[in-house]
Amino acid sequence: MATATRPVGWQRAYGRRLAVTDTLIVIAAVFGAQQLRFGQAADLHIPRISGGGFGLAYTFVSVLVVVAWLGSLKMLGTRSQQRVGGGWDEYRLVLDASLRMFGLFAIAAFLLQVDVARGYLLLALPVGLAALVASRWAWRQWLGRQRAHGRFLARAVVVGEHSKTLHVARELQRDRTAGIVVSAAITERDGSELLPGVPMIGSLDDVVAAVEHAQVDTVVYSGSDLISPAKLRQFGWDLQSRGIELVVAAALTDVAGPRLHARPVAGLSLLHVDSPEFTGARYITKRAFDIIVSGLALVLLSPLLLMLTLRVRADGGPALFRQQRVGLDGHTFTMFKFRSMVMGAEAQLADLLAASDGNGMLFKMRDDPRVTPIGRTLRRLSLDELPQLLNVIRGDMSLVGPRPPLMSEVSDYEAWAQRRLLVKPGITGLWQVSGRSDLSWEDSLRLDLYYVENWSLADDMVIIWRTVRAVVESRGAY
Template identity: 40%
Template sequence: MGQVLVPAPSRPLLQGAHRAHHQGRWTVALTLFAVDAVLVALSCTLALNLRSQLTLFGPTGDVMTLVAPVMALFIGTWLVTLVASGAYRQRLLGAGTTEYSVVARASVLTAAVIGISAYLADYPLSRAFFFLAFIIGTPALLLGRLLMRRVLHAARRRGAMRLPVLVVGDPFRISDFSKVLHRETWIGYDVVGALTHDTGYELPHEIAVLGTPHDALSAVHESGARAVIFLEGSFRESQDFNKLARELEREHAQLIVVPSLTELSSTRVDMQTIAGVPLLTVAKPQAVRAGRWVKRSFDIIVASLGLVLASPLMLVTALAIKREDAGPVIFRQTRVGKDGVLFHCLKFRSMVTNADELKKTIDSHDGEGLLFKLKRDPRVTKVGRVIRRYSIDELPQLWNILRGEMSLVGPRPALESEVSRYEGDVSRRLAVRPGLTGLWQVSGRSDLPWEEAVRLDLYYVDNWAFVQDLAIMARTAKAVFSSRGAY
């Protein structure tokens, strides 16, 4: 294969794009701060009005007189704590659950600071107002961050607020990494060039090969990159990285290192430096923690509320199914649960009553690997198409959750026929309870290839965190209402 050296984009064009990116980064942070300020102010105002009008917490007395003078200080302390806690750091925004954790911790810290300060100053701050302000304000801040993240991702998909990057490393690693960035456009990285020791390798998406890793400084100048991403195989010797870092000291480009370890959540990784050597301490897989009382208690509470709230919709669905063909309302299918235990997974019936017999007559399907999927399955009824589109057919699984056979969030419940053909680490999907929703649900549902669905399930099992469950449930609503991948 001949040498492939593709010219980089013109310098003036890149400079304009990069100035826009730099301004965009500050715009995101300032917009987030403004949104947080509005939400905190509204939450405190609402808490004060509720306390003044509700007698549930006792006589209102002179609550307004005591709270109003310190309202600005209350709001200011909350915002300053958010800033001091790093809630507006660029590296936290747009991906992962750390941003939400920082906001939640900052809110708890604010409550502690204000509570202790009021006690030491012997100031009669209304305890009911204090309680209501944080009960309303903290979820409001988290919801605001979620919505702002959606706006940021949408802007990146449209080509705005993107970061031009150079990718350095082994050509095969560069190829794999660039494919991920090309597919996941919400990340916001545009590869403007690559540096590799094997300059004769043709990279995908017409990525310009600008030389070897030792040419990084000139490549940054030529391409106008705002970040340099180092993959495996970037340097022959460890000290080469420090040499390059010194060369780039006066440049505005960030240095990002992608370790050879993959499929690890940031919550499992801790870094410390000993004798100048960075050490990554990786926590053990989290499958055991995913089965403990916190997750189970949350499942029981939410599933119970869900059954009560969804009961009218479930009744209407049951009547519609019965009216269409007079067949059974509930479809029971044997699935494999935690540790290989079999259980009857419940669903509203969305297919004709002889669906299993008709399946034998279908020659091909749209699923990959072990999955059987048809985008236009002739066995699906008219009612079935509607309830599948919005995942209403899965509501009876709330009963499976109460029985302890499933969880709100987890891997996709597997069929016995699928499990019997599992190879290698795929069986680790059975280390936790299967879920009503999961990473597979919010990442494409039936549109996902088998290998990608397995990868997401294994990532969830090994990196379980309660905050991640909350994030998946929030993303589930969007996936359901958009009907993406539902058939």
């Protein structure tokens, strides 16, 4: 069995590594920007800024920027134990902390009438921010390799009502990035295993003894009516005295952190959940982002689009394949793709259904005989989807969103699945960066609904970046 380092120990050590890297990057970015912007005079004169009746050396300003930047990263919890090592929140906080610091710096310079050279700041911010994000990504790759060898992991026991415990254990096993390995479970039922490899130990009558005997780092409490609030409080105290971390799993799943707000009321920890927004300024911003990025992409990729158009037409037939899909609020639209199959491919579908490699709802074949030679290349690199940039410009689709469904799929939707139609479908989305055709229907739908409920522009940018990686690696593309 893999050995585990206590969460507090490894997370603090990992946080110190991040702190050292952050410090080196910020110093290099700020003082590098100063050197590139001003150089070094032959008489070693330090360039000075003036305004408001006083002057400051740029070196002193750079020191202030470095201290403020590092302080902002610290205050916003970019290296906190709950943030590092998994999820997108770490990157979002790094971006947020950096932009807030430079925004406050600009306001302070304006109020003090200090004429700071804009080129100096415009060099330091993007370079430093890009380097910070890249370093966090690199550290995560290192952490992933360590976890693959059984290090930097938290071994956990899941405690609570059987059905809730089963759900929590499955979700933790699904997402390995959290670094939590479910090693055992304690419920009100008797049995040998909760899941394969997750034995049932002890009972709810003597949880502390069972947990202590299991030699774990973390206890995940999934909830149970058999454990009273007073007993749970005592349970938390007992775990604290033994250096074991207690994590309480909320029954509400697939809700992103920014929508959750903990609030203590009358000794209770109430979890407030913001309602998802489907209109307003955020979606106006999303539409503007779609138009600008897709417009630039069409201009920059126009030579490639022309070349692909001529190559597809050389196989005989039109370059574009048009298909009716279901979009926002259930309205249908014509989706464009480069044609990747022979003419009359739809008529051959009935003979191939039995050989489908899809997820039950969608027809997919790894070696579909109807795909043309150029079509295989287009699909492997996802180049067949480039014409959908026109759909984005027209307003039928977004750059990021749920997968655009067929009308036959939507007709079989249950009522709750209709929520994926509350936003525009996307060229890419969580479904594409999480496995694409290799996903089950349930996982694909779950990811789409998670996106609908928790969309943000920062997450869209991360998904676009992950899409580039998925396309390069050709994961799940056929």
